[in-house]
Amino acid sequence: MTGTASEAARALLAADNILILTHRRPDGDTTGCAGALCRGLRQLGKTAYILENVELTRRYEGLIAPCYAPADFVPDCVVTTDIADYGLLTDNAEPYRDRLDVVLDHHRSNAMAAPVRVVRETAGACAELIADVLDEMGVTLTADIAECLYIALSTDTGCFRYSNTTPDTLRIAARCLEAGVDGGEINRRLFEVKSWPRFQMERIIFDTMEFLMDGKIALVIIRRADINRTGADMDDLDSIASLTRQIEGVQVGITITENTDGTSKISVRTTKEVDASAICAKCGGGGHLRAGGASLSCGPDAARDQIVDAARQVYAESELA
Amino acid sequence: MTGTASEAARALLAADNILILTHRRPDGDTTGCAGALCRGLRQLGKTAYILENVELTRRYEGLIAPCYAPADFVPDCVVTTDIADYGLLTDNAEPYRDRLDVVLDHHRSNAMAAPVRVVRETAGACAELIADVLDEMGVTLTADIAECLYIALSTDTGCFRYSNTTPDTLRIAARCLEAGVDGGEINRRLFEVKSWPRFQMERIIFDTMEFLMDGKIALVIIRRADINRTGADMDDLDSIASLTRQIEGVQVGITITENTDGTSKISVRTTKEVDASAICAKCGGGGHLRAGGASLSCGPDAARDQIVDAARQVYAESELA
Numbered sequence: 001m002t003g004t005a006s007e008a009a010r011a012l013l014a015a016d017n018i019l020i021l022t023h024r025r026p027d028g029d030t031t032g033c034a035g036a037l038c039r040g041l042r043q044l045g046k047t048a049y050i051l052e053n054v055e056l057t058r059r060y061e062g063l064i065a066p067c068y069a070p071a072d073f074v075p076d077c078v079v080t081t082d083i084a085d086y087g088l089l090t091d092n093a094e095p096y097r098d099r100l101d102v103v104l105d106h107h108r109s110n111a112m113a114a115p116v117r118v119v120r121e122t123a124g125a126c127a128e129l130i131a132d133v134l135d136e137m138g139v140t141l142t143a144d145i146a147e148c149l150y151i152a153l154s155t156d157t158g159c160f161r162y163s164n165t166t167p168d169t170l171r172i173a174a175r176c177l178e179a180g181v182d183g184g185e186i187n188r189r190l191f192e193v194k195s196w197p198r199f200q201m202e203r204i205i206f207d208t209m210e211f212l213m214d215g216k217i218a219l220v221i222i223r224r225a226d227i228n229r230t231g232a233d234m235d236d237l238d239s240i241a242s243l244t245r246q247i248e249g250v251q252v253g254i255t256i257t258e259n260t261d262g263t264s265k266i267s268v269r270t271t272k273e274v275d276a277s278a279i280c281a282k283c284g285g286g287g288h289l290r291a292g293g294a295s296l297s298c299g300p301d302a303a304r305d306q307i308v309d310a311a312r313q314v315y316a317e318s319e320l321a
Numbered sequence: 322m323t324g325t326a327s328e329a330a331r332a333l334l335a336a337d338n339i340l341i342l343t344h345r346r347p348d349g350d351t352t353g354c355a356g357a358l359c360r361g362l363r364q365l366g367k368t369a370y371i372l373e374n375v376e377l378t379r380r381y382e383g384l385i386a387p388c389y390a391p392a393d394f395v396p397d398c399v400v401t402t403d404i405a406d407y408g409l410l411t412d413n414a415e416p417y418r419d420r421l422d423v424v425l426d427h428h429r430s431n432a433m434a435a436p437v438r439v440v441r442e443t444a445g446a447c448a449e450l451i452a453d454v455l456d457e458m459g460v461t462l463t464a465d466i467a468e469c470l471y472i473a474l475s476t477d478t479g480c481f482r483y484s485n486t487t488p489d490t491l492r493i494a495a496r497c498l499e500a501g502v503d504g505g506e507i508n509r510r511l512f513e514v515k516s517w518p519r520f521q522m523e524r525i526i527f528d529t530m531e532f533l534m535d536g537k538i539a540l541v542i543i544r545r546a547d548i549n550r551t552g553a554d555m556d557d558l559d560s561i562a563s564l565t566r567q568i569e570g571v572q573v574g575i576t577i578t579e580n581t582d583g584t585s586k587i588s589v590r591t592t593k594e595v596d597a598s599a600i601c602a603k604c605g606g607g608g609h610l611r612a613g614g615a616s617l618s619c620g621p622d623a624a625r626d627q628i629v630d631a632a633r634q635v636y637a638e639s640e641l642a
Binding site: 159161162163164165167168169174175177182183185187188191192193195196198199203206207215245247248249 | 483489495499503504505517519520524568569570
């Protein structure tokens with residue numbers, strides 16, 4: 001059961017002091033949605049804030065950091081944006097866990113409860129829903145609100161490249177450009193410019209990439225020593241697991257990251273021929289059809305052997321079937 | 322002076338046998354426009370063909386190759402799509418040079434003459450104009466027409482990433498998705514998958530990239546031996562000159578390609594701080610503010626010294642100014 005954008009708008013219009021929550025490891029969608037909603041509510045004369053998110057990276061800082069709630073803020077309405085599950089609430093959101101008023105999301109798996117709960121599964125970005133809620137409330141799409149929405153839309157759809165991009169994604173982005181957003185400059189910053197650490201990490205990755213099974217499997221190990229040497233941080237390593245799958249003929253891209261404690265994080269990306277979650281399940285992990293993951297307590301080289309075996313098994317099984 | 326989409330529509334509707342021309346080194350916009358227009362005219366019962374373009378690469382083959390005109394086709398109306406200048410007409414278009422009926426383009430520099438000449442300078446892709454012409458003629462946007470338009474829009478705007486993307490670009494792309502275009506799959510093929518030769522060329526480029534002036538200048542030499550060894554063709558080297566500018570802090574990206582005869586082709590890409598055409602002009606070339614080029618009769622290493630000198634001079638002059 002999902003509500004409508006106009007129900008959400010009514011609930012928000014009935015409130016005076018609104019607190020907006022974002023999810024752990026905040027991305028462009030959760031921060032863009034929160035930033036747009038907060039600014040829109042303020043335009044209507046409401047007192048609105050965003051709860052601080054300590055995991056915020058510099059990439060999305062401007063969207064929400066200027067709107068952080070003071071410590072003594074007492075909301076009469078708590079809203080979540082793009083948060084699929086209670087486990088994705090930040091630690092400081094714990095007091096609001098059982099008193100959420102409005103849930104706004106687009107994840108099919110959404111497991112949050114609230115009097116008003118709107119989950120638009122068809123949306124490429126949660127920002128499509130937020131745009132409708134803002135329209136329903138009568139908010140004017142100013143340049144600052146449009147910039148938040150645009151960043152949410154573009155980051156969640158690979159800059160309008162992925163199959164989750166909808167006609168609505170594109171039409172709302174068109175309105176954002178009309179509202180004064182400099183899409184070219186934003187996209188250059190978000191999608192084109194490689195930081196020095198990122199550039200060096202990519203160079204290492206492409207130089208050490210290993211190909212198996214006639215190039216159907218590509219495998220990369222991201223070693224802690226390289227991360228330390230290049231000074232790469234979370235932003236620099238963002239979506240680095242997708243690099244393996246970019247090469248012609250690769251069906252299974254495996255990225256093994258050596259954690260600080262010497263254990264291994266495995267990310268598997270596949271094309272439509274292979275089930276990523278089936279491969280990861282053999283190593284105690286899981287995921288979706290085209291993207292899966294697993295955590296192993298061993299080091300990256302032992303992890304390599306396990307996940308390669310798992311991939312080979314999945315291939316063997318599918319050939320038997 | 323530029324005409325309107327409805328004037329172009331009227332001229333096309335008045336004709337029965339229409340021939341469409343594409344430009345040399347055909348890209349996604351010229352082929353997508355021609356493909357969409359040809360299919361749209363056929364939907365209206367017209368006899369429409371596209372003149373063969375011998376430089377067509379496999380990437381855009383499906384858009385126009387199936388519509389090539391038979392040798393004995395006699396048009397009563399000749400249309401150009403996305404062709405800015407007579408020098409960009411293919412050799413086999415020579416007989417039509419002085420009898421063009423409709424010119425459809427979006428280049429500010431368009432220098433073509435015709436009874437109906439529509440140049441929409443504000444459009445990110447010529448396909449925006451074509452979409453209007455199709456609408457004016459009453460063509461239904463079927464999936465095959467929409468795919469041509471979508472590819473034209475996405476390739477000319479870096480998949481909606483560049484600053485030339487307009488609200489119209491995005492709204493027409495939205496209609497294309499609604500008409501059944503699989504944008505995710507198209508974009509994966511056009512923008513994400515790297516061929517083996519491309520992957521190897523990028524590896525060479527990133528390994529040998531040279532940085533000057535505290536990283537403000539990045540320089541790459543693409544040697545003929547590497548091209549031959551990797552088997553890279555025109556498609557594989559497409560927009561390879563943009564790689565240098567992707568790195569944080571780089572203001573001037575220089576790519577020198579060794580031609581088959583040992584001479585050098587220089588491409589310069591700059592960020593907003595530096596004028597690319599000013600640098601290229603010092604080596605006998607020219608171009609735009611952020612993209613320029615030059616041809617030198619010397620080999621790539623001598624060309625390197627000349628163009629680096631030119632870049633340093635432009636920096637020195639701007640500091641004096």
